[in-house]
Amino acid sequence: xxxxxxxxxxxxxxxxxxxxxxxxxxxxxxxxxxxxxxxxxxxxxxxxxxxxxxxxxxxxxxxxxxxxxxxxxxxxxxxxxxxxxxxxxxxxxxxxxxxxxxxxxxxxxxxxxxxxxxxxxxxxxxxxxxxxxxxxxxxxxxxxxxxxxxxxxxxxxxxxxxxxxxxxxxxxxxxxxxxxxxxxxxxxxxxxxxxxxxxxxxxxxxxxxxxxxxxxxxxxxxxxxxxxxxxxxxxxxxxxxxxxxxxxxx
Amino acid sequence: xxxxxxxxxxxxxxxxxxxxxxxxxxxxxxxxxxxxxxxxxxxxxxxxxxxxxxxxxxxxxxxxxxxxxxxxxxxxxxxxxxxxxxxxxxxxxxxxxxxxxxxxxxxxxxxxxxxxxxxxxxxxxxxxxxxxxxxxxxxxxxxxxxxxxxxxxxxxxxxxxxxxxxxxxxxxxxxxxxxxxxxxxxxxxxxxxxxxxxxxxxxx
Amino acid sequence: xxxxxxxxxxxxxxxxxxxxxxxxxxxxxxxxxxxxxxxxxxxxxxxxxxxxxxxxxxxxxxxxxxxxxxxxxxxxxxxxxxxxxxxxxxxxxxxxxxxxxxxxxxxxxxxxxxxxxxxxxxxxxxxxxxxxxxxxxxxxxxxxxxxxxxxxxxxxxxxxxxxxxxxxxxxxxxxxxxxxxxxxxxxxxxxxxxxxxxxxxxxxxxxxxxxxxxxxxxxxxxxxxxxxxxxxxxxxxxxxxxxxxxxxxxxxxxxxxxxxxxxxxxxxxxxxxxxxxx
Numbered sequence: 001x002x003x004x005x006x007x008x009x010x011x012x013x014x015x016x017x018x019x020x021x022x023x024x025x026x027x028x029x030x031x032x033x034x035x036x037x038x039x040x041x042x043x044x045x046x047x048x049x050x051x052x053x054x055x056x057x058x059x060x061x062x063x064x065x066x067x068x069x070x071x072x073x074x075x076x077x078x079x080x081x082x083x084x085x086x087x088x089x090x091x092x093x094x095x096x097x098x099x100x101x102x103x104x105x106x107x108x109x110x111x112x113x114x115x116x117x118x119x120x121x122x123x124x125x126x127x128x129x130x131x132x133x134x135x136x137x138x139x140x141x142x143x144x145x146x147x148x149x150x151x152x153x154x155x156x157x158x159x160x161x162x163x164x165x166x167x168x169x170x171x172x173x174x175x176x177x178x179x180x181x182x183x184x185x186x187x188x189x190x191x192x193x194x195x196x197x198x199x200x201x202x203x204x205x206x207x208x209x210x211x212x213x214x215x216x217x218x219x220x221x222x223x224x225x226x227x228x229x230x231x232x233x234x235x236x237x238x239x240x241x242x243x244x245x246x247x248x249x250x
Numbered sequence: 251x252x253x254x255x256x257x258x259x260x261x262x263x264x265x266x267x268x269x270x271x272x273x274x275x276x277x278x279x280x281x282x283x284x285x286x287x288x289x290x291x292x293x294x295x296x297x298x299x300x301x302x303x304x305x306x307x308x309x310x311x312x313x314x315x316x317x318x319x320x321x322x323x324x325x326x327x328x329x330x331x332x333x334x335x336x337x338x339x340x341x342x343x344x345x346x347x348x349x350x351x352x353x354x355x356x357x358x359x360x361x362x363x364x365x366x367x368x369x370x371x372x373x374x375x376x377x378x379x380x381x382x383x384x385x386x387x388x389x390x391x392x393x394x395x396x397x398x399x400x401x402x403x404x405x406x407x408x409x410x411x412x413x414x415x416x417x418x419x420x421x422x423x424x425x426x427x428x429x430x431x432x433x434x435x436x437x438x439x440x441x442x443x444x445x446x447x448x449x450x451x452x453x454x
Numbered sequence: 455x456x457x458x459x460x461x462x463x464x465x466x467x468x469x470x471x472x473x474x475x476x477x478x479x480x481x482x483x484x485x486x487x488x489x490x491x492x493x494x495x496x497x498x499x500x501x502x503x504x505x506x507x508x509x510x511x512x513x514x515x516x517x518x519x520x521x522x523x524x525x526x527x528x529x530x531x532x533x534x535x536x537x538x539x540x541x542x543x544x545x546x547x548x549x550x551x552x553x554x555x556x557x558x559x560x561x562x563x564x565x566x567x568x569x570x571x572x573x574x575x576x577x578x579x580x581x582x583x584x585x586x587x588x589x590x591x592x593x594x595x596x597x598x599x600x601x602x603x604x605x606x607x608x609x610x611x612x613x614x615x616x617x618x619x620x621x622x623x624x625x626x627x628x629x630x631x632x633x634x635x636x637x638x639x640x641x642x643x644x645x646x647x648x649x650x651x652x653x654x655x656x657x658x659x660x661x662x663x664x665x666x667x668x669x670x671x672x673x674x675x676x677x678x679x680x681x682x683x684x685x686x687x688x689x690x691x692x693x694x695x696x697x698x699x700x701x702x703x704x705x706x707x708x709x710x711x712x713x714x715x716x717x718x719x720x721x722x723x724x725x726x727x728x729x730x731x732x
Binding site: 003004007008010011012016017020021022024025028029031032040041042043044045046047048049050051052053055056057058060062063066067084085088089091092093095096098099104105107108109110111112113114115116117118119120121122123124126127129130133137147150151152154155156157158159161162163165166183184185186187188189190191192193194195196197198199200202203205206208209212 | 252253255256257259260261262263264265266267268270271288290291292293294295296297298299301302303304320321323324325326327328329330331332334335336337338340343345346348349350351352353354355356357358359360361362363364365366367368369373377382383384386387388389390391392393394395398399411415416417418419420421422423424425426427428429430431433434436437440441443444451452453454
């Protein structure tokens, strides 16, 4: 039996594809009870797999096509434009100097270049966006229906009030103080809406996991029971310390 | 010299790209993709830096018995993935991809799904109407939440409309103020970088 | 009374966790299907749908896949519904992965969908293509809009016929759980492409002003957005395209009700405690 078929048998097996995800899910969920070795094992497996996966794909999609191949081509036939490759390579190599304490300044060439590039292209784009947003605020309040008009009214004055809240060159008293207070309310509504959406987002993250557990009911029940038994043994006999206050707060 | 030349380099590149805005396509002629290639090569070096730092960290952990067994497990998984990738390739339906789908995906998704529980706990412990402002926050979030769930419109048909109004009007106004602040702040920052007044990205 | 108050004040976090977990898992069990309520589409999700509906056969759509498995729960159902809709409309789909951690998830999903009997006619390189990953940032890709499209991504195929540059794309659709798409939004004014997004619910309110200025056309907000899209496609083609998002809606409802309960109880406890202390 050759090694490829053996690997296929192990990793493409129905057992592997159904048991391992469920086990992984429940191992991590055990953290909700308390930090425990099962969670730590899961965490380290995850980090290892993530790094290995990242490196292999980086080789396949970045290093091989955009570094090895061009260098090979360069040896076959040298074009004038290949000089830019070499320049870039030298520039990027300076990144390594970040590890050295004495010569960290060499990396400045790369970072200076990168930030200069960002600053150059971003300034006009940001100005364009400010103007675009300002233009959008300069529309007639009458938008047809009362519903739409009320929206525009609130947007225009709400944005103004919230901007006034960020205006620190004058003490917030009198009219400015009142406007700023409206601004705070507007901002609070934004944060409230963001929190409301966040709840939905976070809950859906677990819904995805729950769908997996429901899809494989037998596996879920067996793994849950196994993990619970392990936790009981671990916390009853091996680690008997009580919870710390900071641990129990979350 | 250690900072001046990089700043000068940044200034030149910055001016070039600033000019690109007015002379569109000045870097794209001849399909030579000067900057695109540069970013690719920088990516290659970035990976090398990452590999080096991971190797160094794990080496010390194993050598000085600092959670040694976990570090060994981690390194073993790295080598397993590399081995699978080399023997079978990375396309869908290979052991490598199967490892990704049945180990990586559930672990990462579950780690993030723990947030669902933490936000519920946070809602219980700290989501209280202590002042007018926090009362407004509470009311807005309750209405938005109700408008998001399907049962909201079964309770009262106007709830989705209210949710839409909150999202589109006051919430959008608050966000717009933040957007203005964000753009103005980043322009200031970029101009400071441009002229070398901001040097926090450069080391001594 | 006081003992109940004290108990509620010091309630163990695990009780809260358990209640949330049960409220999510129980509605998903078989036999609880009656809890699924229909969702009515919002105008943001409808905008994406209309945008695809108005395309002709053979028009090109670019999918910018910028999420990894951590936001899979919210964005993968949306991708599935969107991709099915595109295949149904017979528009060309270019799927680009902006992050390495998304590639295999994406390819497996695409493989799963195209293996379905209904879509088995669509072939890679003709009707859709996995553009895989190229290590350049979004800004560079946008600046290369007028450059040879194939050359930037080093790909070949029949699908590239009639798509010379990025400008030939009729719609760019980004899926991301971070602020990644801010670059696309910022540069939309200059390069003037049609851009739609699917975001995690956390990011939803952040993008509303851009929807109003027209820099973004269409936004699917989290799992709910995906459920709406599934419904829109199912209604239009009179066949069930309901997937995991619609299934999850019942859990979403019940977990929210439980969380409302927590907020209300938390506030009651707070006020009673405050009154007691004076």
